[in-house]
Amino acid sequence: xxxxxxxxxxxxxxxxxxxxxxxxxxxxxxxxxxxxxxxxxxxxxxxxxxxxxxxxxxxxxxxxxxxxxxxxxxxxxxxxxxxxxxxxxxxxxxxxxxxxxxxxxxxxxxxxxxxxxxxxxxxxxxxxxxxxxxxxxxxxxxxxxxxxxxxxxxxxxxxxxxxxxxxxxxxxxxxxxxxxxxxxxxxxxxxxxxxxxxxxxxxxxxxxxxxxxxxxxxxxxxxxxxxxxxxxxxxxxxxxxxxxxxxxxxxxxxxxxxxxxxxxxxxxxxxxxxxxxxxxxxxxxxxxxxxxxxxxxxxxxxxxxxxxxxxxxxxxxxxxxxxxxxxxxxxxxxxxxxxxxxxxxxxxx
Amino acid sequence: xxxxxxxxxxxxxxxxxxxxxxxxxxxxxxxxxxxxxxxxxxxxxxxxxxxxxxxxxxxxxxxxxxxxxxxxxxxxxxxxxxxxxxxxxxxxxxxxxxxxxxxxxxxxxxxxxxxxxxxxxxxxxxxxxxxxxxxxxxxxxxxxxxxxxxxxxxxxxxxxxxxxxxxxxxxxxxxxxxxxxxxxxxxxxxxxxxxxxxxxxxxxxxxxxxxxxxxxxxxxxxxxxxxxxxxxxxxxxxxxxxxxxxxxxxxxxxxxxxxxxxxxxxxxxxxxxxxxxxxxxxxxxxxxxxxxxxxx
Numbered sequence: 001x002x003x004x005x006x007x008x009x010x011x012x013x014x015x016x017x018x019x020x021x022x023x024x025x026x027x028x029x030x031x032x033x034x035x036x037x038x039x040x041x042x043x044x045x046x047x048x049x050x051x052x053x054x055x056x057x058x059x060x061x062x063x064x065x066x067x068x069x070x071x072x073x074x075x076x077x078x079x080x081x082x083x084x085x086x087x088x089x090x091x092x093x094x095x096x097x098x099x100x101x102x103x104x105x106x107x108x109x110x111x112x113x114x115x116x117x118x119x120x121x122x123x124x125x126x127x128x129x130x131x132x133x134x135x136x137x138x139x140x141x142x143x144x145x146x147x148x149x150x151x152x153x154x155x156x157x158x159x160x161x162x163x164x165x166x167x168x169x170x171x172x173x174x175x176x177x178x179x180x181x182x183x184x185x186x187x188x189x190x191x192x193x194x195x196x197x198x199x200x201x202x203x204x205x206x207x208x209x210x211x212x213x214x215x216x217x218x219x220x221x222x223x224x225x226x227x228x229x230x231x232x233x234x235x236x237x238x239x240x241x242x243x244x245x246x247x248x249x250x251x252x253x254x255x256x257x258x259x260x261x262x263x264x265x266x267x268x269x270x271x272x273x274x275x276x277x278x279x280x281x282x283x284x285x286x287x288x289x290x291x292x293x294x295x296x297x298x299x300x301x302x303x304x305x306x307x308x309x310x311x312x313x314x315x316x317x318x319x320x321x322x323x324x325x326x327x328x329x330x331x332x333x334x335x336x337x338x339x340x341x342x343x344x345x346x347x348x349x
Numbered sequence: 350x351x352x353x354x355x356x357x358x359x360x361x362x363x364x365x366x367x368x369x370x371x372x373x374x375x376x377x378x379x380x381x382x383x384x385x386x387x388x389x390x391x392x393x394x395x396x397x398x399x400x401x402x403x404x405x406x407x408x409x410x411x412x413x414x415x416x417x418x419x420x421x422x423x424x425x426x427x428x429x430x431x432x433x434x435x436x437x438x439x440x441x442x443x444x445x446x447x448x449x450x451x452x453x454x455x456x457x458x459x460x461x462x463x464x465x466x467x468x469x470x471x472x473x474x475x476x477x478x479x480x481x482x483x484x485x486x487x488x489x490x491x492x493x494x495x496x497x498x499x500x501x502x503x504x505x506x507x508x509x510x511x512x513x514x515x516x517x518x519x520x521x522x523x524x525x526x527x528x529x530x531x532x533x534x535x536x537x538x539x540x541x542x543x544x545x546x547x548x549x550x551x552x553x554x555x556x557x558x559x560x561x562x563x564x565x566x567x568x569x570x571x572x573x574x575x576x577x578x579x580x581x582x583x584x585x586x587x588x589x590x591x592x593x594x595x596x597x598x599x600x601x602x603x604x605x606x607x608x609x610x611x612x613x614x615x616x617x618x619x620x621x622x623x624x625x626x627x628x629x630x631x632x633x634x635x636x637x638x639x640x641x642x643x644x645x
Binding site: 321 | 436444450574
């Protein structure tokens with residue numbers, strides 16, 4: 001699989017003079033204006049919808065998943081390591097935040113950073129042996145890990161409430177991260193999405209980002225070029241898991257009740273992060289945001305329209321999206337956009 | 350002591366079930382180099398097929414087999430042709446595609462049955478035999494026998510028949526097999542068909558044992574993956590032996606530790622194998638990587 005970035009960079013090279021933007025190494029500062037523009041557009045969207053609490057609710061979920069899919073994309077898209085264990089890091093973050101808040105009275109605003117650290121530590125510890133495996137085998141091992149985490153989650157009742165679940169009492173207040181109006185949640189999730197996007201840009205335009213893509217495209221060549229493959233994968237995984245843990249903490253503070261089976265659901269979280277990244281564009285910076293803007297509202301609509309009459313109907317549609325994208329749209333929305341742009345820029349002779 | 354014998358018996362019978370589910374998965378992996386996440390769902394479809402045969406035609410699950418196996422073979426061949434053949438050499442897209450298939454089958458069955466749990470009675474489903482003072486269910490013994498027969502039969506087929514040789518040739522070296530005049534695409538369809546039919550066989554035989562639910566596929570696929578990794582990727586014998594190892598581990602862990610932690614123990618074994626011997630007990634060294642190298 002060639003990187004979409006490389007393909008895009010290679011295409012216009014012969015058409016334009018040598019010192020084009022595409023052939024220069026992209027930097028964090030160079031990407032920043034576009035990232036801020038995108039964030040500004042999303043902020044405008046929140047402002048436009050600020051009167052409609054139903055739409056704000058969906059937008060909050062969309063932005064949460066955009067941030068989570070962006071986090072998954074760091075290791076799954078740039079690094080090419082197909083992790084299905086992200087629902088575990090998500091749950092670790094959620095339970096860390098919730099337990100710190102309920103048992104020690106630590107505000108979730110602080111708790112999410114502890115959640116990030118613990119999620120990253122769990123991710124690094126688990127990935128260490130599993131990173132020997134590649135591609136599908138890595139996916140299998142991480143999927144098995146989700147199942148183990150579920151068993152442990154149901155077993156450790158003091159931390160998760162076991163199968164009965166755990167709930168956070170409704171105590172209004174900004175210090176508790178509990179709000180009545182939907183706008184606050186939309187802004188909270190916007191903050192998370194912005195954090196995730198900036199981290200993604202920083203990783204993507206750094207040495208680590210290029211290393212990750214080198215490892216994805218050819219692990220042996222990357223090793224031969226002197227890249228510490230395991231270290232690169234572990235660092236990418238830890239950053240990705242830390243963001244996912246923060247997202248888990250925010251999610252739990254928003255829904256305020258969950259049991260391990262719901263938190264560790266592969267379809268609802270682990271695979272959905274990957275699906276959103278794929279639909280938007282694997283290994284691209286803005287793909288996960290675009291994917292979330294398509295998938296989450298669509299899923300909400302499906303659940304409301306046909307979910308009541310046909311159980312699982314929303315997941316049927318999502319799975320068809322998944323198969324369809326794998327077959328016909330491998331580079332997602334971003335890939336389609338690039339293909340169209342390339343065609344417009346250079347019409348057929 | 351009686352406890353131990355009891356637990357070991359349970360483990361062996363469970364191992365038979367896992368072996369039955371894993372043999373097809375490992376055949377598909379070994380030849381096509383695709384990890385089929387939907388294999389557990391094929392087993393689940395087999396169980397519902399047996400239920401459909403019983404509900405509409407009053408057929409015993411062991412009779413439904415005769416109709417279902419060819420259907421599953423065709424279904425597998427179609428899946429390979431339409432879904433997986435276009436994704437050759439694209440491992441991540443294969444994961445997306447087979448995982449999408451898993452989600453699709455599970456939720457279509459959920460939508461069709463609306464989540465009602467079914468059970469399939471068979472004349473022998475309640476029968477038991479006393480062995481060394483332990484009651485053993487006949488249906489579980491049949492599953493064990495079928496797993497053995499399937500593994501031996503598949504081994505003989507691969508060793509002694511022309512299509513079997515072609516399948517092994519493709520597994521060893523796709524390019525060379527093509528040059529020898531083997532139609533690789535056809536072999537892939539046959540292999541995926543056989544793998545799917547084995548899953549259907551497992552489903553039919555397990556229908557009288559388990560209560561049917563759309564989610565049951567997932568509870569087979571994870572032990573089956575553990576079996577495949579443990580026994581060696583691509584080895585039929587490995588899948589058979591690995592089935593018993595995983596079954597025994599699960600039974601012992603469930604009895605002596607805590608039933609809730611059996612998956613954690615299996616995963617522990619899984620990780621241990623990966624560290625000590627990534628190619629599994631019977632696999633060729635390096636087999637765990639070959640699946641990702643371009644083969645063309």
